[in-house]
Amino acid sequence: MKKFFLRVLIIFLIIFNSACGLTEKDNFKGKLAFFVVDVGQGDCLLIKTPNDSYVMVDGGSQNEEDKLKYFLSQYDIKNIDYVVATHPHEDHIGNLDYIIKNYNVKKIFMPKVTTNTKSFENLMEAIRKKKLKISVAKAGISFELDGVLFQFLAPNSLRYDDLNNYSAVLKVVYKDNSILLMGDAEKISENEIIKKFDVKADILKVGHHGSVSSTGENFLKRVSPKYAVVCCGKNNDYGHPHRETLELLSKYNVKVVRTDIDGTVVFLLDGEEIEVYK
Numbered sequence: 547m548k549k550f551f552l553r554v555l556i557i558f559l560i561i562f563n564s565a566c567g568l569t570e571k572d573n574f575k576g577k578l579a580f581f582v583v584d585v586g587q588g589d590c591l592l593i594k595t596p597n598d599s600y601v602m603v604d605g606g607s608q609n610e611e612d613k614l615k616y617f618l619s620q621y622d623i624k625n626i627d628y629v630v631a632t633h634p635h636e637d638h639i640g641n642l643d644y645i646i647k648n649y650n651v652k653k654i655f656m657p658k659v660t661t662n663t664k665s666f667e668n669l670m671e672a673i674r675k676k677k678l679k680i681s682v683a684k685a686g687i688s689f690e691l692d693g694v695l696f697q698f699l700a701p702n703s704l705r706y707d708d709l710n711n712y713s714a715v716l717k718v719v720y721k722d723n724s725i726l727l728m729g730d731a732e733k734i735s736e737n738e739i740i741k742k743f744d745v746k747a748d749i750l751k752v753g754h755h756g757s758v759s760s761t762g763e764n765f766l767k768r769v770s771p772k773y774a775v776v777c778c779g780k781n782n783d784y785g786h787p788h789r790e791t792l793e794l795l796s797k798y799n800v801k802v803v804r805t806d807i808d809g810t811v812v813f814l815l816d817g818e819e820i821e822v823y824k
């Protein structure tokens with residue numbers, strides 16, 4: 547009798563598990579998924595189009611390679627089609643050589659700026675070996691993938707003092723939903739962007755890990771997001787996100803999602819509604 551109950555229990559567990567698996571996959575089907583990947587202090591964002599193409603925007607620091615690999619296996623990410631390296635700082639490009647080496651990346655977008663760090667050299671080496679041609683990321687360039695529009699709003703100038711302001715800023719539009727990814731762009735770049743582009747978006751990945759150097763009040767008012775995403779590590783050396791940024795977001799009733807507190811977060815967008823999974 548005991549054996550019988552045990553068998554029933556096992557069969558029940560198998561059915562229950564596979565049913566759960568199905569529901570989870572069904573949730574993602576036909577929707578745009580926006581993954582905010584917890585890679586400690588750094589940025590890593592991944593967009594899955596409704597037809598399962600993947601665009602990775604930054605890949606985090608090499609010190610946090612294990613976190614990225616864990617995420618990729620957890621969500622069973624098999625293909626990464628396009629890569630955007632917002633700007634050549636290590637906390638953004640540190641793992642992109644790994645991605646280029648291990649995935650069948652078709653295109654890489656980068657702003658026209660170089661630096662002489664090891665991580666930048668590693669990335670360039672991986673690009674060369676795969677015979678990839680770099681597409682320049684700058685304001686006015688756009689591409690479409692499965693009905694999703696990816697539009698670069700920055701950089702707008704050829705020269706900046708700070709590498710952060712070379713950040714490729716990307717607006718992702720899917721039907722009535724939109725996401726604005728700022729890289730580490732600071733107020734100088736924000737002010738150039740609002741002169742030229744409609745920045746209104748549901749989700750704002752704030753610039754420079756929530757530093758006070760980014761997310762000006764006028765800019766935030768124009769974006770007018772429901773959600774703000776801050777990518778930063780627990781107890782990081784920079785005090786990110788800065789108090790001023792958090793106060794401003796709270797003043798405008800923006801819901802804040804933080805990788806240091808929430809870990810990896812997934813937004814599911816159907817073109818109208820947005821669901822958030824922490």
Ligand SMILES: [Zn+2]
Nearest residue numbers: 635637730754
């Ligand atoms: Zn950064």
